[in-house]
Amino acid sequence: MSEEILINVAPMETRVAVLDNGVLQEVYIERTEKRGLVGNIYKGKVVRVLPGMQAAFVDIGLDRAAFIHAADIATTDENGMERPSEHVPDIRSLVHDGKSLVVQVIKDPLGSKGARLTTHLSVSSRFLVYMPYTNHIGISQKIENEEERTRLRCIVEACLPQENRDRAGGYIVRTVAEGALAEDIQTDALFLQKLWGDLKPGLGSFSVPNVIYNDLPLFIRTMRDAVKPGVEKVRIDSHEEYLRLLNVAADYQPGARSMIEFYDGERPIFDLYGVEEEIQKALQRRVNLKSGGYLIIDQTEAMTTIDVNTGAFVGHHNQEETLFKTNLEAATALARQLRLRNLGGIIIIDFIDMQDEEHRRQVLRALEKATEKDHAKLSITGVSELGLVQMTRKRTRESLSRVLCETCPACQGRGIQKSAESVCYEILREILRGARTYDSKQLLVLACQEVIDRLLDEDSASVADLEELTKKTIRFQVESVYTREQYDIVPL
Numbered sequence: 001m002s003e004e005i006l007i008n009v010a011p012m013e014t015r016v017a018v019l020d021n022g023v024l025q026e027v028y029i030e031r032t033e034k035r036g037l038v039g040n041i042y043k044g045k046v047v048r049v050l051p052g053m054q055a056a057f058v059d060i061g062l063d064r065a066a067f068i069h070a071a072d073i074a075t076t077d078e079n080g081m082e083r084p085s086e087h088v089p090d091i092r093s094l095v096h097d098g099k100s101l102v103v104q105v106i107k108d109p110l111g112s113k114g115a116r117l118t119t120h121l122s123v124s125s126r127f128l129v130y131m132p133y134t135n136h137i138g139i140s141q142k143i144e145n146e147e148e149r150t151r152l153r154c155i156v157e158a159c160l161p162q163e164n165r166d167r168a169g170g171y172i173v174r175t176v177a178e179g180a181l182a183e184d185i186q187t188d189a190l191f192l193q194k195l196w197g198d199l200k201p202g203l204g205s206f207s208v209p210n211v212i213y214n215d216l217p218l219f220i221r222t223m224r225d226a227v228k229p230g231v232e233k234v235r236i237d238s239h240e241e242y243l244r245l246l247n248v249a250a251d252y253q254p255g256a257r258s259m260i261e262f263y264d265g266e267r268p269i270f271d272l273y274g275v276e277e278e279i280q281k282a283l284q285r286r287v288n289l290k291s292g293g294y295l296i297i298d299q300t301e302a303m304t305t306i307d308v309n310t311g312a313f314v315g316h317h318n319q320e321e322t323l324f325k326t327n328l329e330a331a332t333a334l335a336r337q338l339r340l341r342n343l344g345g346i347i348i349i350d351f352i353d354m355q356d357e358e359h360r361r362q363v364l365r366a367l368e369k370a371t372e373k374d375h376a377k378l379s380i381t382g383v384s385e386l387g388l389v390q391m392t393r394k395r396t397r398e399s400l401s402r403v404l405c406e407t408c409p410a411c412q413g414r415g416i417q418k419s420a421e422s423v424c425y426e427i428l429r430e431i432l433r434g435a436r437t438y439d440s441k442q443l444l445v446l447a448c449q450e451v452i453d454r455l456l457d458e459d460s461a462s463v464a465d466l467e468e469l470t471k472k473t474i475r476f477q478v479e480s481v482y483t484r485e486q487y488d489i490v491p492l
Contacts, residue, residue: 335370344395
């Protein structure tokens, strides 16, 4: 495996592309005016408690109030440390209207929903996540070697002070820490302790609402989170940020300095590696497979559905083998699409029906194997009674299409429009309905070119009959700014 990371920096936005053997796998976009909020710490005020939902809305200074569930509100002991609870307390016993809270964003605002919050605060570095109000030391589940887990635990425990150990905080060891030197992990621990030491005094002094801590910019988070064994090069096209990356690497990742390169070519870096083209493809419903088959990906409010079709692929042996090969290829392709499009929540996959039970198991195993590289938490529940594969993928940020696109003003997000024929008949019905209301001899119909053309051509006989029936002259005028479904009827 050979991975490369490309970083495109512009005044208005920063984009990061992760390539595996030259194939685009992931894209991250952070716009200057709409930076992601995950990881940011705020001092907010409770504006509404919802007992029926065991939740509350919190004003943290954003356009929409943020949301916090009772399970995400920590209860503390006399020392201010989080106290584990077997049962979720009633939200009314935890907060009330007007109460100030120090919270951290765990999910960006998605669609019409506000940000998701927690009071379980943490700050991250490359190898560790520091939790100042817990005594827990956890190791990433993706580190499976027991000896390595024990080694990492001992290193982290040694970083905790001997005095007041019960109030020193806890750590989670990240997956990237596997095989890391003890000195590097200790450096991370000292950095996080200093960072929290700088933040802590401000927790009580900040006014409400206010931001206490902003997470690192995207290109630095990339160095922290995405640079791991297997990554060969990190190429960035901004000389200023290139120097910043070198300084960050010198302080926290000395071994990564040699892989950072400044790209100063004439062609844009994303054009050179074909990333722009792949991003455009990722915005389309249809994904073509090499065999001739294809996927149809539909993202809705409730879930994402993926339909697998054979298309032009007819195979060489028998139908069952053709379906099996198409499904195998689709399993690998859709796993990549999930990462590339950053699709989250409930995902339903409709593979082509196969009769052979062993083929079904192999397709499911191929899907599980293809999703192993995914950084997001995944859960595949297997095949349902209807032959559908159900899975969930953790969603913390908006999908690629939601970042780059907006609802179509013509169809209002339906993806379909009324036909010109339907709009014409609607106009004729409206004229007939309002004939007695309009105290005028003439009616002016304003509509788009396509609709007017049909009214003057195919439907001209119906218009003539309507004029005779209503005893009114009907005139037409083209409005170039109108969509197909827009029209007005004006009495003259």
